[in-house]
Amino acid sequence: MSDTTETTGDSSRLEEFHDEVSKLRASGGRANPDRWVFRLGLILTIVGLGFTVVSFFLTGEAYDTESGSQHIGNHVDLVVSALFGLSLTLIGLVMILISSFKRFMRYWLVRLVYEYREQTDRVVGS
């Protein structure tokens, strides 16, 4: 077999491969991206719930101390922060659901592949 530095490669295919590869965008992917999505989702959910609960309790205290009556202006700020907290919670829950679902689907796929292989070996062996 020939020396590989002076290769016998099909140059047109290699050029095509070079073009294809240069179009690929490396994302610098790291191991277990799902785990990061899950963790981020968990953090967002906790922070969001915190915002919502704190806003809820602060609403009760948002009254004018001089007149002793509730002030609608203070309420609006707290309602906005409560809604912000709820949005964070919702986004976090969606991220947790997506990563869990992906993990489950991957497990299901691996199981299917494994069963196919087992079946093939059984059929060939019989």
Place this chain on the structure above:
Amino acid sequence: MSTKTANPLLELVGIRAGYGTIDVLHGVDLRVMPGQVYALLGPNGAGKTTTLGVASGQIQPHSGSVLLDGHEVNGVSPDRLARAGVCLIPEGRGIFPNLSVAENLRMSTYAGVPYKQVQERAFAQFPRLQERRNQMAGTLSGGEQQMLAMSRALSTDPAILMLDELSMGLAPIIVEELYEQVATLAEAGLSILIVEQFAQAVLGVANEAAIMLHGRIQRTGPPDEIAEELTAAYLGMS
């Protein structure tokens, strides 16, 4: 046709990878040049299949770089790498056992190659598949299944072919036949990375070989030199 390329077609640089938090590869470096047949040898559990998983984009490394033709492709999805020309035949062949041979070949037309062309190429390379075209793939012999897997892979016109344990569970005469095909492909200029536990057949067709032990490449060199050191390496004497 002859071409001179400076870049390795596939290069792994300092790859650390594994499953979950457990590292299986502890800094793997390897280079497959265009038109080269590179044999990666090692005992069970050395990390050979994980290396192929990283090279084909199925396993993301914890650190290190995967380069194709000098271009870093860390994080690129396996399907995009496959469409670009990176092809892996996994251990266990990766065929559809409940589909016929013809249907299996049809499943490999995703790369845009017409079905007729896929079939003609497959049957020209492995005439036995033509005789079995309507037979369920799961009922083929191990050798015929491997032929089908190779046909499916080659129908996508890959630039680099990765074979995981080609000889596993096959009779020596079939292994010989398959490696003749590998040699033909290599002569046609295809770059091939072969992972094997049993070295004799693969060293006959390889340009370069490496011994992998405990997630590290222990030795790289010409096949004849590697063949001499292989037994000692497997027995932990080197």
